[in-house]
Amino acid sequence: MTETYQSKTYQIGVIPGDGTGAEVVAEGLKVLEAVSKKYGFSLNFTHYMIGGENYKARGEILPDDVIESLGKADAIFLGAIGHPDVKPGILEKGILLKMRFHFDQYINLRPVKLYEGVSTPIKNKGPEDIDFVVIRENTEGLYAGAGGVLKKGTPDEVAVQESINTRKGVERCIRYAFEYCRKRNKRKKITLCGKTNVLTYAFDLWERVFYEVAKEYPDIETDYAHVDAICMWMVKNPEWFDVIVTDNMFGDIITDLGAMIQGGMGIAAGGNINPQGISMFEPIGGSAPKYTGLGIINPLAAISSAQLMLETLGETKAASMVEKAVMKVLREDLKDISAGKMGYSTSEVGDLVKDFIESN
Numbered sequence: 001m002t003e004t005y006q007s008k009t010y011q012i013g014v015i016p017g018d019g020t021g022a023e024v025v026a027e028g029l030k031v032l033e034a035v036s037k038k039y040g041f042s043l044n045f046t047h048y049m050i051g052g053e054n055y056k057a058r059g060e061i062l063p064d065d066v067i068e069s070l071g072k073a074d075a076i077f078l079g080a081i082g083h084p085d086v087k088p089g090i091l092e093k094g095i096l097l098k099m100r101f102h103f104d105q106y107i108n109l110r111p112v113k114l115y116e117g118v119s120t121p122i123k124n125k126g127p128e129d130i131d132f133v134v135i136r137e138n139t140e141g142l143y144a145g146a147g148g149v150l151k152k153g154t155p156d157e158v159a160v161q162e163s164i165n166t167r168k169g170v171e172r173c174i175r176y177a178f179e180y181c182r183k184r185n186k187r188k189k190i191t192l193c194g195k196t197n198v199l200t201y202a203f204d205l206w207e208r209v210f211y212e213v214a215k216e217y218p219d220i221e222t223d224y225a226h227v228d229a230i231c232m233w234m235v236k237n238p239e240w241f242d243v244i245v246t247d248n249m250f251g252d253i254i255t256d257l258g259a260m261i262q263g264g265m266g267i268a269a270g271g272n273i274n275p276q277g278i279s280m281f282e283p284i285g286g287s288a289p290k291y292t293g294l295g296i297i298n299p300l301a302a303i304s305s306a307q308l309m310l311e312t313l314g315e316t317k318a319a320s321m322v323e324k325a326v327m328k329v330l331r332e333d334l335k336d337i338s339a340g341k342m343g344y345s346t347s348e349v350g351d352l353v354k355d356f357i358e359s360n
């Protein structure tokens, strides 16, 4: 048989990381293998054993040769970073944030979508009401690390942590959000989430850029909400939202709320995106130490992150097949999406997704 198309091979850097990361990544890879076979492209996985265990054993966090090698990948697939024996901040800043900054992954894309068969804690709301995307700026704001401490440990201690917002950083994030909103083609509405009533320097910049860029997108409706109010509206009227764009810190906070209204961390997926470079995909729930090694964690967040990866790589047919499979498994198979209550083990859930892909 001759091939009538050119099959593509993607280089994927895989970081299973800590806790349940390895368990969910294995299922993501299983699904990626199945869907790539079906759609005629290949994926070449290179594993990197970085994370808490490696740090404890070797004292290294994110070695330069790992960064250099990841720099040759088309995308990165990550499980979870965070270890109960390691002081908070070391691994998060040294691995996760370092990669976001190093690869200039300036967008953190987090869909909030309630699938059929998943229960939301919000009364009287269903899948038709909860379907929006949060676009979080991912390289600046309070995460930039600006600030410092004086007189540490004394009664006169001063701690300053500044939010850095650059015209370039804000604009590229807002532009991405408008483009995404247009392509998404749902309600064609974009909401800027800020705090213009108090953070009058940073969000003045955000607001001006937002309305300036909006002029180029007359087909898209614009709206604004303060971050505190948006927490209220996300619970009370989630159907109002289509695309929300916000800064790094607010985006961090509201996407945990988003994950809860879509059913829980077990299905919340995310992508750290550099539209011109190397993007990294990860489930947003952490390393879940208490479930590690039990085979009961839900791998669907990782599988949906793999779906986002396929979408970003341009393998859109494969991506929608993965979503279809996830939807079927949620609708028909799982009893509950929480760890230990699914009615299936972690790897059985991966098999259900894979079987659907292979037989459809």
Ligand code: IPM
Binding pocket: 092, 093, 096, 097, 252, 284
């Ligand atoms: C997230 C996480 C990280 C963040 C932590 C682990 C540094 O909470 O991806 O949302 O704050 O961005």
Ligand code: MN
Binding pocket: 252, 253, 256
């Ligand atoms: Mn977070």
